[in-house]
Amino acid sequence: MSISSPSENLSFSIYKLSRKLLAIIADLRLAIVLLLAIALFSISGTVIEQNQGISYYQENYPENPALWGFLTWQVLLNIGLDHVYTTWWFLSILVLFGTSLIACTFRRQLPALKAAKIWKYYRQPREFNKLALSAELSINGLSEIKENLGKKGYKIHHDNDVLYAQKGIIGRIGPIIVHIGMIVILLGAIWGAFTGFFAQEMIAEGETFTIKNFIEAGALTNLKKPQNFAVKVNDFRIDYTAQGAVDQFYSDLSIVNQEGQEVENKTIFVNQPLRYKGVTFYQTSWGIAGVKVQLNNSPIFQLPMAELETKGKGRIWGTWIPTTPDMTNGVSLITKDLQGTMFIYDMSGQLVGATRPGMPVEVNGVNLKVLDLIGSTGLQIKSDPGVPIVYLGFALLMVGVVMSYVSFSQVWVLEKDNATFVGGKTNRAQVAFEREIVTIINSLG
Known part of the structure; x- marks a missing residue:
């Protein structure tokens, strides 16, 4: 009797534990649960605006009343639902799901493909009884069956009075390609x-x-x-509806290299971004950056404009314009858009007039002329080097799905004692396979 050493027992225990762990990871039920979790959190990342400021979440997810009774802005930020796709737990789920797919591929799909390539001849009539489809013919028809199977695309192996034929091995490869495609998608993400x-x-x-x-x-x-390019906002404009609402806003952007030369130009708007060297510029918002004014015959000067708090009752911008050299007196200029109508208020908050670009108005004893409103464009800029990898994964996934629909069919033929035994099986499209075999049998002379 041999006695195992402690190190051998430890190695055997680790081996058993790793095998058990591998079986759990490769379990289809675990993969389904992980896929559902990925889908659920991906939906939450679509429903909940991502990468916004704290004030946005405080306004839209208040503590009282909490959404669904528990989802407040604090819960949302603590969990990471404001940046779902880059949280450690979402990436961990992706890694675990990818590991499960790899384990399933090596434990199930590759062995299934290997098994499909292993075959043997049936040399005894009783072997045909285990097939779902089999027939005994009272003629010697092996040569004719071989010819007909060849016409239908079967790969044939023939040895005297026995024959084995198969087609559709690509259907066994399809699920492996699907798994590879999904793994590539996860790696890209x-x-x-x-x-x-x-x-x-x-x-x-x-x-x-x-x-x-x-x-x-x-x-x-x-x-x-260091960035090897800069972006210039050549022009910004807004199209308005007949009712005065914003219809669409546009930004004419130029990519400028380090020598100051324009290398790319495009006018972007919502859903029509500019892409350059893996960086995508989206049109997302707009504002009013400043105003050009002139007092009497003074030089033209530019003042910044700031968006004012309205507590959700629309958007307005304002600035203060001094009307005396010592800046002890002035007026406030308020506007809500770039269409040109502006309102002027004195230092006591009273409305003293309205104006449009190029139209002079007298305030505090001076002629005030607003020459132009300067718009600003809100750009959302993203770089995701994993996108080409994800696209490759989706291409592999689609190819694999199509391949998986191909039926893997096998046919055995035995010619013995002036009789021919025919049988076969397939993994899908059973009715079509039966019709194919019956047609071959009926065509025998």
């Missing part, structure tokens, strides 16, 4: 989360900028790397 970034900029018309206001960036994103 993870790579994008670690190497991409998300930024927002509010840029006045005519200004040139580099990306600085990063809201979120992956752990492997090098934000300190």
